[in-house]
Amino acid sequence: MLEESLRAAKAAHHQLAAAAAAERNHLLLAMERLLGDCQDQILAANQGDLMEAQQCGLDAPRLARLALSPAKLEGLAEGLRTVRQLPDPLGQGRRWTLPNGLILEQVRVPLGVIGLIYESRPGVTVEAVSLALKSGNSILLRGGREAQRSNEALAELWLRALDDAGLPRAAVQLLTDPDRNLARQMMHLRGLDLLIPRGGPSLIRTVVEEATVPVVETGVGNCHLYIDAHADISMALAILLDGKVGNPSVCNALETVLIHRDVLEAVLPAAAELLGAYGVVWHGDDSVQAWVEDAVPATEDDWNEEYLGLHMAARVVDSLDDALEHIARYGSGHSESIVTNDYTVGQRFLAAVDAAVVYWNASTRFSDGHQFGFGAEVGISTQKLHARGPMGLDALTTMKTLALGSGQTRDI
Amino acid sequence: MLEESLRAAKAAHHQLAAAAAAERNHLLLAMERLLGDCQDQILAANQGDLMEAQQCGLDAPRLARLALSPAKLEGLAEGLRTVRQLPDPLGQGRRWTLPNGLILEQVRVPLGVIGLIYESRPGVTVEAVSLALKSGNSILLRGGREAQRSNEALAELWLRALDDAGLPRAAVQLLTDPDRNLARQMMHLRGLDLLIPRGGPSLIRTVVEEATVPVVETGVGNCHLYIDAHADISMALAILLDGKVGNPSVCNALETVLIHRDVLEAVLPAAAELLGAYGVVWHGDDSVQAWVEDAVPATEDDWNEEYLGLHMAARVVDSLDDALEHIARYGSGHSESIVTNDYTVGQRFLAAVDAAVVYWNASTRFSDGHQFGFGAEVGISTQKLHARGPMGLDALTTMKTLALGSGQTRDI
Numbered sequence: 001m002l003e004e005s006l007r008a009a010k011a012a013h014h015q016l017a018a019a020a021a022a023e024r025n026h027l028l029l030a031m032e033r034l035l036g037d038c039q040d041q042i043l044a045a046n047q048g049d050l051m052e053a054q055q056c057g058l059d060a061p062r063l064a065r066l067a068l069s070p071a072k073l074e075g076l077a078e079g080l081r082t083v084r085q086l087p088d089p090l091g092q093g094r095r096w097t098l099p100n101g102l103i104l105e106q107v108r109v110p111l112g113v114i115g116l117i118y119e120s121r122p123g124v125t126v127e128a129v130s131l132a133l134k135s136g137n138s139i140l141l142r143g144g145r146e147a148q149r150s151n152e153a154l155a156e157l158w159l160r161a162l163d164d165a166g167l168p169r170a171a172v173q174l175l176t177d178p179d180r181n182l183a184r185q186m187m188h189l190r191g192l193d194l195l196i197p198r199g200g201p202s203l204i205r206t207v208v209e210e211a212t213v214p215v216v217e218t219g220v221g222n223c224h225l226y227i228d229a230h231a232d233i234s235m236a237l238a239i240l241l242d243g244k245v246g247n248p249s250v251c252n253a254l255e256t257v258l259i260h261r262d263v264l265e266a267v268l269p270a271a272a273e274l275l276g277a278y279g280v281v282w283h284g285d286d287s288v289q290a291w292v293e294d295a296v297p298a299t300e301d302d303w304n305e306e307y308l309g310l311h312m313a314a315r316v317v318d319s320l321d322d323a324l325e326h327i328a329r330y331g332s333g334h335s336e337s338i339v340t341n342d343y344t345v346g347q348r349f350l351a352a353v354d355a356a357v358v359y360w361n362a363s364t365r366f367s368d369g370h371q372f373g374f375g376a377e378v379g380i381s382t383q384k385l386h387a388r389g390p391m392g393l394d395a396l397t398t399m400k401t402l403a404l405g406s407g408q409t410r411d412i
Numbered sequence: 413m414l415e416e417s418l419r420a421a422k423a424a425h426h427q428l429a430a431a432a433a434a435e436r437n438h439l440l441l442a443m444e445r446l447l448g449d450c451q452d453q454i455l456a457a458n459q460g461d462l463m464e465a466q467q468c469g470l471d472a473p474r475l476a477r478l479a480l481s482p483a484k485l486e487g488l489a490e491g492l493r494t495v496r497q498l499p500d501p502l503g504q505g506r507r508w509t510l511p512n513g514l515i516l517e518q519v520r521v522p523l524g525v526i527g528l529i530y531e532s533r534p535g536v537t538v539e540a541v542s543l544a545l546k547s548g549n550s551i552l553l554r555g556g557r558e559a560q561r562s563n564e565a566l567a568e569l570w571l572r573a574l575d576d577a578g579l580p581r582a583a584v585q586l587l588t589d590p591d592r593n594l595a596r597q598m599m600h601l602r603g604l605d606l607l608i609p610r611g612g613p614s615l616i617r618t619v620v621e622e623a624t625v626p627v628v629e630t631g632v633g634n635c636h637l638y639i640d641a642h643a644d645i646s647m648a649l650a651i652l653l654d655g656k657v658g659n660p661s662v663c664n665a666l667e668t669v670l671i672h673r674d675v676l677e678a679v680l681p682a683a684a685e686l687l688g689a690y691g692v693v694w695h696g697d698d699s700v701q702a703w704v705e706d707a708v709p710a711t712e713d714d715w716n717e718e719y720l721g722l723h724m725a726a727r728v729v730d731s732l733d734d735a736l737e738h739i740a741r742y743g744s745g746h747s748e749s750i751v752t753n754d755y756t757v758g759q760r761f762l763a764a765v766d767a768a769v770v771y772w773n774a775s776t777r778f779s780d781g782h783q784f785g786f787g788a789e790v791g792i793s794t795q796k797l798h799a800r801g802p803m804g805l806d807a808l809t810t811m812k813t814l815a816l817g818s819g820q821t822r823d824i
Contacts, residue, residue, distance in 0.1 A: 018763065096785065102774055104784065111796055112766070193796060214797050235819040246823030350814050351430065354524070362514055362817025371822070372516065372813075373508065384523055384605060384810040385626050386798040398796040401784075402762050405774025407647040410783070411658030 002185050006192060008170035009113045009138035015168050017110050017136040021088035023165055024134050028084040030161035031130070035077045038157060043068060045153035046122065053146050061249045061309075065120040066147055076126045082375030083130045089393040090136055103404040108397045110136030112193035115186045116378070117142045117207065119199035122150035127369075127376035128196075129158060129172055135396040138171040140192070142182050144199075187211035194396070198379050201306065216387055216395070218379030221251030221334035222306045223364045226323040226349070228340035229262040235361060236263075236339040237270055242363040243337070245278045249308050251380060252335050252367040256303060256313040258323045261287070264316055268292055280310045287316040303330045320345050324352050331355060333382045335364040356382060356389035414597050418604060420582035421525045421550035427580050429522050429548040433500035435577055436546050440496040442573035443542070447489045450569060455480060457565035458534065465558050473661045477532040478559055488538045494787030495542045501805040502548055515816040520809045522548030524605035527598045528790070529554045529619065531611035534562035539781075539788035540608075541570060541584055547808040550583040552604070554594050556611075599623035606808070610791050613718065628799055628807070630791030633663030633746035634718045635776045638735040638761070640752035641674040647773060648675075648751040649682055654775040655749070657690045661720050663792060664747050664779040668715060668725040670735045673699070676728055680704055692722045699728040715742045732757050736764050743767060745794045747776040768794060768801035 016024065035042070046068040053066055093106040114137050118124045125143065132139040143151040155174035162169050175182055183203075186195055187210050195215050197207035208217050225243055227236045243254030259267050268291035272282065282288065282295035283302040289295045292314070302313040303326070317323045327336055337359035338349040346360045357367045367390060369377025374392030381387040387395035428436065447454070458480040465478055505518040526549050530536045537555065544551040555563040567586035574581050587594055595615075598607060599622050607627050609619035620629050637655055639648045655666030671679050680703035684694065694700065694707035695714040701707045704726070714725040715738070729735045739748055749771035750761040758772045769779045779802060781789025786804030793799045799807035 014764070098778070098783065098785070102778060214795065216797070232819070238819060238821050238824070242821035242824045246821070352426070355812070357813040357815055359815040359817060362815050362820040363822055365822040366510070366514060366815060366820070371510065373510070383626065385628070388811050389813050399800050400767070401769040401801050403769055403771040403774050403778060405771060407644070407650060408774040408778070409650050409654035409658070410775055410777040412650070412654045 002175070002182070002189060005140060005173050005175060006113060006189060009140060009173060010191070012168040012170040013110060013112050013136065013138040016133065016138065016171055017090070019136075019167060021090070023167065024088075024136065025084045027133055027161050027165035027167055028080050028130055030164040031126070031157060032077050032080040032084070034157040034161055035073055035080070035126070038153075039070060039073055042073065042150070042153045042157075043070070045149040048149045049147055056146075058146060062120055062146070065249075066122070066150070068122060068150060072123065076123055079127055079370060079376045080130050082373070083134055083393070086134070086375060086393060089134070089397050093399065100408050101406060102408045105402045105404065106399050107402060108394075109400045111396055111398050113138045113140060113191070114396060115140045115142070115189065115192050115195040115213070117183050117186060117195070117197045117199070117203065119144040119203065120147055122147045122154060124198060125151045125154040125174070128378045131376055131378055131393055132396055133171060135393045137396050139173070140186065141172070141174045142177060142186060143174065145177070183207075184210070187213060189213055196379050216379070216381050216391070217383045218381055218391070219251045220306060220332045220382055221253070221380070222255050222304070222330060222332040223252060223335045224256045224258060224327050224331060224337070225254050225364070226258040226317075226327070226336075226338045227260060227263060227267055228320065228338060228342060228345055229260040230342040230345065231260075231263060231339040232341055232361075233263065233266045233270075236267060237274060239337065239339055239361075239363045240271055241274050242365055244275060244280060244312055245310070246363070246365050248310055251306070252364050253308070254312070254364060255305065255307055256315065256330070258315050258317050258326055260323075261316050261318050264291065275312060278310060280312050282312050282314055284314040285316060288314045306332070320348060324349070327353055333384075334380065335359065335367040337362065337364050356380065414587070414594070414601060417552060417585050417587065418525060418601060421552060421585060422603070424580040424582035425522060425524050425548065425550040428545065428550065428583055429502070431548075431579060433502070435579065436500075436548065437496045439545055439573050439577035439579055440492050440542055442576040443538070443569060444489050444492040444496070446569040446573055447485055447492070447538070450565075451482060451485055454485065454562070454565045455482070457561040460561045461559055468558075470558060474532055474558070477661075478534070478562075480534060480562060484535065488535055491539055491782060491788045492542050494785070495546055495805070498546070498787060498805060501546070501809050505811065512820050513818060514820045517814045517816065518811050519814060520806075521812045523808055523810050525550045525552065525603070526808060527552045527554070527601065527604050527607040527625070529595050529598060529607070529609045529611070529615065531556040531615065532559055534559045534566060536610060537563045537566040537586070540790045543788050543790055543805055544808055545583060547805045549808050551585070552598065553584070553586045554589060554598060555586065557589070595619075596622070599625065601625055608791050628791070628793050628803070629795045630793055630803070631663045632718060632744045632794055633665070633792070634667050634716070634742060634744040635664060635747045636668045636670060636739050636743060636749070637666050637776070638670045638729075638732075638739070638748075638750045639672060639675060639679055640732065640750060640754060640757055641672040642754040642757065643672075643675060643751040644753055644773075645675065645678045645682075648679060649686060651749065651751055651773075651775045652683055653686050654777055656687060656692060656724055657722070658775070658777050660722055663718070664776050665720070666724070666776060667717065667719055668727065668742070670727050670729050670738055672735075673728050673730055676703065687724060690722060692724050694724050694726055696726040697728060700726045718744070732760060736761070739765055745796075746792065747771065747779040749774065749776050768792065
């Protein structure tokens with residue numbers, strides 16, 4: 001059954017890869033129009049999901065992730081427009097000739113068939129699919145049960161868009177999961193070119209550890225802000241506030257702040273007041289507890305944890321080196337930020353921190369495909385191989401070398 | 413112990429990454445000179461390995477892989493020269509500015525610490541190391557026991573070259589393996605950025621299946637030649653001969669030839685005579701057996717097997733589609749070749765075959781870092797993610813995004 005889907009998806013991918021960029025862009029344009037034309041149907045389907053989710057007692061953050069709105073749909077349409085207007089990722093490459101006349105041409109080609117396991121957010125059914133199709137891939141979707149009606153409505157629009165563009169329907173398949181075993185089957189689906197898990201830490205860990213197909217690890221963000229001795233304090237406070245309370249449930253939110261001892265007094269009372277207004281709970285070392293009323297003692301677990309909520313771990317450090325050491329030890333390689341006006345310190349931080357995105361005087365909240373100008377993202381890779389940071393079109397492609405000869409042989 | 417090596421290697425990698433390209437190139441130049449100056453010592457050490465290997469009854473192909481010679485050393489020196497003269501892979505990247513003024517800069521950075529598990533060939537101790545160091549990485553080497561003296565002599569030269577360049581010795585570490593458990597320990601060495609296995613299929617399979625650190629799969633090459641109905645027959649025969657007998661023990665050698673029924677009579681008797689002179693055993697379907705005396709019946713195993721020796725699997729096909737289907741089913745994604753003068757058929761083959769390198773009227777034997785002009789190779793990747801085909805400098809790097817702000821925040 002799943003093998004059948006894969007076979008059909010492979011064949012569809014070959015058609016997409018052979019299609020002109022204009023055809024793949026036409027497909028995205030058709031989808032963009034359908035999103036506008038069918039807004040009522042999509043919202044009605046989403047309303048059905050939301051009602052059931054409320055009855056099942058889904059918590060507020062998950063309800064928020066599940067909910068669509070006219071504004072969110074307009075955002076998705078705008079993303080489709082951006083992706084459509086980006087250059088074709090396929091076919092670019094370099095060409096060189098060997099001394100014997102053999103012409104080598106490295107071209108960018110689609111990966112083939114992408115699998116996506118995701119939860120809650122129905123917008124993924126638009127975003128990730130748009131990137132997969134523009135880059136000539138087919139995509140097999142395993143969405144969350146709570147978003148089923150929304151995902152079905154959106155997938156149905158993709159089928160209409162594929163029809164409109166004269167491209168095969170098997171390129172987008174929202175799979176059904178009658179025996180709740182689909183995710184595991186996808187992890188071992190020989191021939192699947194890439195499997196991307198998008199969701200909570202336990203889903204991601206399971207997929208990374210168990211899958212025998214190629215996986216890109218996404219999303220775990222234990223992000224730090226280091227407030228240096230030479231920081232602009234009001235800038236640091238604004239970045240801290242944005243990072244912690246702007247949207248605490250996402251992977252680019254701040255989890256730990258490291259504060260240089262020299263600015264402790266300037267930073268902590270003000271920060272405690274600012275974050276306190278949002279109900280943030282502080283977990284700190286002794287020095288932090290001395291300045292922040294109600295701060296609870298931080299343990300090793302606090303440095304390791306991605307709270308994804310209104311908790312702030314805080315530690316006082318005596319130097320840039322101490323901050324770098326803390327980040328190297330506990331960071332998840334996602335996004336890290338420093339606030340400083342000291343050029344040498346800033347440059348050292350940028351060079352030394354080993355993460356997908358390293359900020360100097362800015363909020364970690366910009367680590368996002370939309371913000372980066374990619375139109376959408378398939379996820380944010382926290383690994384170093386293949387793709388790192390927000391994954392756009394290029395992350396769904398690979399290189400192939402074409403060798404054009406006239407009978408060249410090597411040894412005989 | 414191994415953790416200690418890793419920590420030292422990480423620190424050394426930071427120094428290499430911070431070093432100017434000229435310093436890393438100076439290191440390669442020093443090694444190139446040492447290879448020439450110390451030729452006698454290296455060959456003496458190699459002679460020791462060879463004598464012991466002969467006493468242990470190592471087979472001829474492995475002895476050939478183990479042996480160094482003045483000519484081989486000159487080849488290694490030339491590779492060092494090529495790698496040195498290639499552009500610095502670090503720091504290149506694009507830079508763009510978001511509407512809010514945040515400057516994003518994608519830069520190419522080293523992966524960090526590379527682990528290499530390899531067998532026999534001591535030349536790897538020069539080649540892979542040169543690529544790792546030029547791209548700012550440290551490297552932990554676990555060579556084959558049979559090449560121990562040769563590897564020690566070459567690693568010792570790297571230490572002298574590192575001294576000469578004022579770079580830290582911990583960047584190149586030839587590890588000892590007293591309890592023969594080192595390879596397995598490396599597979600689970602948390603913090604190792606990439607592990608590359610180079611050797612026989614069983615080594616590669618073990619590493620790919622067991623490792624919990626990032627791995628790039630290399631080397632399995634079940635390569636095909638498709639001789640089309642519109643092939644230039646003498647060209648096809650030359651490419652077949654080169655692919656099969658030029659060096660049968662390597663991954664870019666041919667394993668299976670697919671012949672269009674229309675040229676069966678023109679190809680097979682001549683091919684049988686040519687390859688027969690080298691003692692090649694044919695494994696074929698009924699049609700092949702009808703034309704090739706002494707051909708043994710081919711089974712499913714023959715289509716799957718990488719012989720790495722003087723065996724030739726052969727099958728007659730009725731169309732390009734049949735050939736493509738066979739390759740899609742049995743190919744290992746390494747190198748595939750077609751001989752045809754039909755433009756449409758050639759283009760279809762290039763587009764449809766899903767492999768690292770796809771040849772049109774040329775031998776698969778060119779899939780090699782030296783041949784490609786990379787100066788060396790760390791291995792030939794048969795996977796699609798991260799790196800594909802001969803792995804040069806870029807395959808040992810990753811991207812990092814630097815975000816330079818002036819206090820930008822997103823939501824608050």
